[in-house]
Amino acid sequence: MNNKFKTIRMHFVGSVVPAGDESSSDAISHAGNLCQLGLIRGFTDTVVELIQVISYFPNRIFPVGKRVYFSGKHRTLPGDIDFYAIPYLNLPGLRAITVNAGVLLNLLVNARRGDVVLFYNVTIPSGLLGLLLRLIRGVHCFAMVYDIHVPGQTVPDSWRWRFEYWKHKWLLPRLDGVIAITSKILFDFNATNNGIVVEGGVAVLPSAIIFSSLARSPSTFTMVYAGRLNEDNGIELMLRAMARLTNAELRMVIVGSGLLSDTVKKAAEKDARITYLGVISHSEVTALYRGAQLLMCIRITKQLNTGYFFPSKLIECLATGVPVLTTRVTGGSFDPAEYAYVVDDETDQGVAAGILESMKNGAAYNFAKGEKARLFISENMTWSKQCLKISHFLLTKIEIE
The missing domain is CATH 3.40.50.2000 (Glycogen Phosphorylase B;)
Incomplete structure (x- = not known):
């Protein structure tokens, strides 16, 4: 050269x-x-x-x-x-x-x-x-x-x-x-x-602050998903997991559009704990992240061949410092299990178990887990x-x- x-x-x-x-x-x-x-x-x-x-x-x-x-x-x-x-x-x-x-x-x-x-x-x-x-x-x-x-x-x-x-x-x-x-x-x-x-x-990382949602141990436990509403993004699994869980304090906020938009709308009509916001700006999505206790990234890897994808949304979620629930996706340079809650059982029961694990661990543990992920992304990605x-x-x- x-x-x-x-x-x-x-x-x-x-x-x-x-x-x-x-x-x-x-x-x-x-x-x-x-x-x-x-x-x-x-x-x-x-x-x-x-x-x-x-x-x-x-x-x-x-x-x-x-x-x-x-x-x-x-x-x-x-x-x-x-x-x-x-x-x-x-x-x-x-x-x-x-x-x-x-x-x-x-x-x-x-x-x-x-x-x-x-x-x-x-x-x-x-x-x-x-x-x-x-x-x-x-x-x-x-x-x-x-x-x-x-x-x-x-x-x-x-x-x-x-x-x-x-x-x-x-x-x-x-x-x-x-x-x-x-x-x-x-x-x-x-x-x-x-x-x-x-x-x-x-492109932009949040400052190293304690997210208010994690610091104050709120009376509700809010999960956020933002992305395409398609089968490979695990939308139906998340909705079935919510139906399985009867915890009154649970909330799920879903943002995006896609083939399963009507499915999400119907689920929100039946279950007051689910909110569907449709398509909103990225700055509004970031604001939602700051108020969440858990971010969802349930890419299907077993029922569909998605091996030539990697959910870039996972990187964005890990960068927030809010804990993330994901399936065992891998790009090659890091193991998501080191920085996120990982679902190996890609069923509604498996997703529900992951949600309950995060709830059980409490705000202090979840903050430490989220901060570890945030620092990794800031140093490497x-x-x-x-x-x-x-x-x-x-x-x-x-x-x-």
Whole structure:
């Protein structure tokens, strides 16, 4: 490697939605968007010079969504970073074609030989563009792979999703490098020789304070879940656990939207201890966390094949200092059981037992457990630290010209 050059010119390709636009479409993954925004901020103090962010702005495809055409956006992000949301036809078949054509055209014009193109996931925009640009422009192509769907598990067993799965199998070993959310992706997709694990991160950490909810031993015990209301996030397990538990002091607050929104609404109508708030801002979610005694992160790992996911929400929850109840998910660099209550029995009975264990241990024990987790995240998993790790990885894989 030529060490006298200190800057990596990077083009970031993903599905970024700028702050203030998050409510414009229900197709936006708020966890994924927070991750990408954290990355963009985190690269500020590294050897990476972020030239531009090229984004596919998510929308439900017509006619499920109302837009037939997305006209694109051009903005300047903090740090004077150019942001381009690619215009596209929001129609079946044509969406992927027009998004990929727009990304390719942009990079053919703006990318130089030796630049790094970093994809956040490789479905849309397609990571195959990176190999084409490497051939034509001489760029270095990397991908952050933060979810891979297994057909018949978390997505339909259709030709489209089979193609995407096998595209990952073929593509990942051929990239210059892979930043994966779990070690299982690197092993199963033959990318151990050109990959590292980065499970996610947090952009802002709360100060080391005693959360009022833990300090005052309140008369109620409030649990909070914020995220997609889908089967793989354990929504039905949490609701059945609440039905099993008769403790009058229990409260469960649920935030988010998804396929199980109606299920949550009906549960809240039947049980006054359950509150459903729908979609709220991230600052409002943070305020809810501060008033909670337990945060819920019940990712299904046994009934569904979710081995190529890692709930980045877990990192956010651990960073708050509030105790967390989670299933035994793992990315590869830490064991959740060291910092959270872990459910091995992925049934309503198992989740209920985890809730009761946290209640029984009391405020002082739970505060100590939460503070241990908060300190671990602050020392190891802020986006500034994760981006230093990523930038070092990039330097080991390329010759900067």
